[in-house]
Amino acid sequence: MSTSLDHATRAQARVALVSEAGSTPSGARPRVAIVTCAEIPLLEDDDRLVLPALAALGVDAEPVVWDDPDADWSSYDLVVLRSPWDYAQRHDEFLAWAAGVPRLVNPAETVAWNTDKRYLAELAAAGLPVTPTMFLAPGDPWTPPAGGGEYVIKPAVSAGSRDTGRYGPADTVQAVAHVRRLQAAGRITMVQPYLPAVDSYGETALLYFADPATGRLAYSHAIRKGPMLTGPDEGMETLYKLEEITPRTPTAAERAVGDAVVATLPAGLVYARVDLIPDERGNPLLVELELTEPSVFMLHDAAAATRLAAAITWAL
The missing domain is CATH 3.30.1490 (Dna Ligase; domain 1)
Structure with missing residues (x-):
């Protein structure tokens, strides 16, 4: 496995190839697949922002549906998971697919661990403040x-x-x-x-992207999500429910928890999202750690797409 320095050096070399017009010498542009699902084959508006940001770094990126039988994953220099939101109904199939994709980020081993929320028990055992589960x-x-x-x-x-x-x-x-x-x-x-603070304070989602200079996840931005659950499960058929989302500056306590969570993660990850809700004393608790297909809310931070594109380029 390449070291973080190897990745950073390679990323800097690729960026150096980009001319002021945003093009590279013939045949030099790497190809990246941005993985989605059949419901949104052209990506959500938010995820589409990374395409021109990658182009500016000399990378050709395109959306590809994860279970498309015609997709040639070996033809891409990197395959980036973004919105394969139907994986839960076909979990075993999805994990088998991920394990067979060369150059997948985040890596298949991380995906297998993170798509089963029993990881929360492991993080709690490690001493992190996790919602009792x-x-x-x-x-x-x-x-x-x-x-x-x-x-x-x-x-x-x-x-x-x-x-x-x-x-x-x-x-x-x-x-x-x-x-x-x-x-x-x-x-x-x-x-x-149920943590009542979500009804007033809301949920804080902290986004982390790989820093090309270090190869480690670094804080990018944060948003506030309003409450989603209003009552018992009524058999919702959609995969994604529209939430009330606004930019947020996290508190020092939230940053401390977010940083502590990502510090436990292995090297080589391109993105992470840490979701927190305060307990009755105002202390932030981890409710979810998203390493597979999280929304990263680039529409709510002007520089987020550029930072994610740089993280993806680092991973090439």
Whole structure:
């Protein structure tokens, strides 16, 4: 495996090939596939911003659907996961595909770990502040938590808000039915307390992109996401639910947690998103670490697309 210095040197050499007109000598331009799904074959507006930013660095990039049988992944110098948002329904197939793609980022090993949210237990065991989470295997007994608080039920392998619900003391029957439905399908189920701060303060998502100078993830920008869950799971059919999103400057405590989380990650990652919600005392808790196909909200930071393009070019 190349060292971070190797990557940085190679990236700088490619950038040096770019003329003021944004072109490179014939045959010198690397090709990058930006991976998406069949529902959005041309990418979301946000993800499309990276295409001209890569072109300015002498890189030809194009969207490619991950399960397109005609895609020749070996023809690309790099394959970048961005929006394969249907992976959760075909998890095993997706992991097998990822393992067979040369030059994939983030790497297939990371994808396999990160697409099963039991990674939260590992991060909690490492001493990071993680939202308390119970994991239920198929067949495990479960009764709704006592105490009158609200809680969230969702599968350990999921995308967006599919199969996710918010429950309270009046929703016991629906909550039990939700857990049993997931278990009957052979899925690992998660139960977490609902953090009330999300309704007022919201959720903070911190974005990190690889720094070409160091080869390590570096903070890029942050956004605020408003609350998404309003009640029990009602069988939402879409993969992505529109959220209330605005730019946010993270607090010092949020930056500290975000930096601590990414410090545990292996080298070679191009992007990461750390999602935090305050607990009842205002301390930020990790609710999700996105290393596979996170939205990175480049529309909310003018320089984000340039930073992501530089990170991708570093990985070439």
